[in-house]
Amino acid sequence: MMYRVLTLVAVALILAACTTSPTGRTQLQLFPSEQIDEMGAAAFATIQEELPVSDDEAMTAYVTCVADQVTEQLDGEEGEIDWDVVLFDEPSPNAFALPGGRIGVHSGLLDVAQNQDQLATVIAHEVAHVLADHSNERISTAYATEAGLRAVEALAGDPSREQSQLMGLLGVGAQFGILLPFSRSQEREADIIGLDLMADAGFDPRESVRLWQNMAAAANGEPPEFLSTHPSHGRRMDDLQAGMPNAMTLYEEAREQGREPDCQ
Template identity: 55%
Template sequence: MKYKGKILVTVMVGMLTACATSPLGRNQFLLMPEDQMNEMGATAYAQIKQETPVSGNQSQAAYVRCVANAITTTLPEKQSWEVNLFEDNAANAFALPGGKIGVNTGLLKVAKNQSQLATVIGHEIGHVQAQHSNERMSLEYATQNGLGLIGAIAGQDTAVKQGIFAALGLGAEYGVSLPFSRKHEAEADIIGLQLMAKAGFDPRESINLWVNMAAANGGEPPEFMSTHPSNETRINGLQSKLPEVMPLYNKAKAAGRNPSCG
């Protein structure tokens, strides 16, 4: 009875704060407490570092951190972000709740300059800013004791653990296909454009980044966005938003935000 009561209290407390609004004004259902999402993100990140080699290329790692830091320093929430470059040929990147960012070495072959890299990093941070992982986790595990999910991450490779990684946006790497929805992708694209523009990266390079992505993948979306909008749809969406974000870019440049990451 005590255990059932604990679950009930957890769910009831979560329900009181379940109604939220995304940075773009969309209504959301967020059941998971922020500190719990941060703990799950940190635990998942620690496991990734154990399983995937961190690149020993200090120059490339510094470059990635420079781009990421330029973006994170513009965020309203002041927290430290851990950024690592992972030795992996997949053109991939991710950001997790709790201030964790990962970029694969393979992405550097596609993102040809700092603004193109900022496009991807800004997009991934956009998912975190909009709490998309929380939104998916809330829908997937609303009937489970959320406190048990943290322990599941560090345990054996179970369906629950795979589901958690998938909800965090890491499904493709862990054999589970639960990608961000097109709604989430479009939202992260817009937030990412805003973030990179505010940091002084040229949002027009987002178009070139996706042209490169299309070329590198034979016209198909990259693996980590396998069910996302087509490259043409994404490029058209980004182009339509450029008039809205270019003033942010111009304002950042006027204020002296001129990243020089290499």
Template identity: 55%
Template sequence: MTSKLFRNIAIGLVSTALLTACSTSPTGRKQLVLLPDSQLNEMGVASFAEMKSSTPASGSTQATKNVQCVADRIIAVLPQEHRQQAWEVVLFNDEQVNAFALPGYKIGVYTGLLEVAQNQDQLAAVVGHEVGHVLARHSNERVSTQLATSQALALGYQLSGEDSATKAAIFQGLGIGAQIGIILPFSRTHESEADVIGLDLMAKAGFDPEESIKLWQNMSKKGASSTPEFLSTHPSHQTRMQDLNAAMAAPKQIYSSLKAANQAAKCY
């Protein structure tokens, strides 16, 4: 009787915590956010400082200027609460084809990306996407999801009787199932959502949103991952291009209006 009462109280407390931690992303999607944004910002600032200490910045003044220009255009169209922050942008001298944005308003671009993002619009697609992660609080949501999942499994383990080999095997399977069924799909949802947010941001900033498709065509030529999509944290290149095409109408209209008014971006 006591065990059953404890179990019901524990489940009730967890359920209440999850319900009261609900938030909404910029696209209207419900989110689980358990941590204060200030804590994620501190982590982002610390991570960025560590990256700067371990990876040198690019020595190319022109390339750095180009990246800064693209980032500044994106930042200028953000909601005020994000636009007024002191964003820091660094072009890292590293061959990996990647970029990132961290809580704490930090943006990093690797020089290797500039070999694939062949013009300002394609670079803007990447920067807009990464900034989209920050606007949508994806880091907080992912940490919260992992925390809630691990706590739920730990709670279930404690309430499911005495230890045994069978019990251990069952919960190991549940852990793998949670990774594939909850955490990875959330990551793919984050990537797809950041693509849509980034598409809107780049168009409002005066960059051609159709270049986002060409960017992923370039990425495909660079090499596709052999990991099946359902086991990956990212959608396949083909899925991304299809989703971007599906969301293209409104951003394309925004860009066309800016271009007609001679307000399109001119970074390089």
């Protein structure tokens, strides 16, 4: 009887924690945003200890310029954050954004993103994961599905293993050998939100498709590990093309309002 009551209480709490994403998709969010932001800050500090920071001042300024143009268009809490941008001296074509206002870009991405608009495509996509609270959703889902069944195992587990798992759920596990790709729906959501975000910042959204063509060529037809393995290149580019009319409207409005990034 007591087990049934506890189960009903747990279900009620989970239902109460359901929210709606920016595109109208139902999400589970069990944790307060402040706690997720703290996790993001801790994860970013760990990455900075593990990966060398680039000493190329020109490239760092370029990446920061693009990221700043993107984040300046944010509203709400994210718009009030002074985003921390770091260029890591790492050859893999990788990038990530973490809750609380952290953006990391690997120097290897600059070999694939051939201009500011293509780099903005990736950065806006990663920031979109933060805007859509995908980290909270992933951690909440893992907690809801595993807390009851694996509580004892988790309590007795290796802290380093648990930390790696958490890094994966936050979206930066690839650096630590724990690759937990975002789901198909999360990736598509980040693509569309990111497309509109880069366009609103004045970056040419048409370059998003060219970026993915570069990605396909660089990876021999396979997506790089910083993005999900679920959507194929073709499907992703089709989705971007479908969202292009709205993005182009935002792009033209941004240009009319004087938002013309010139990051070099």
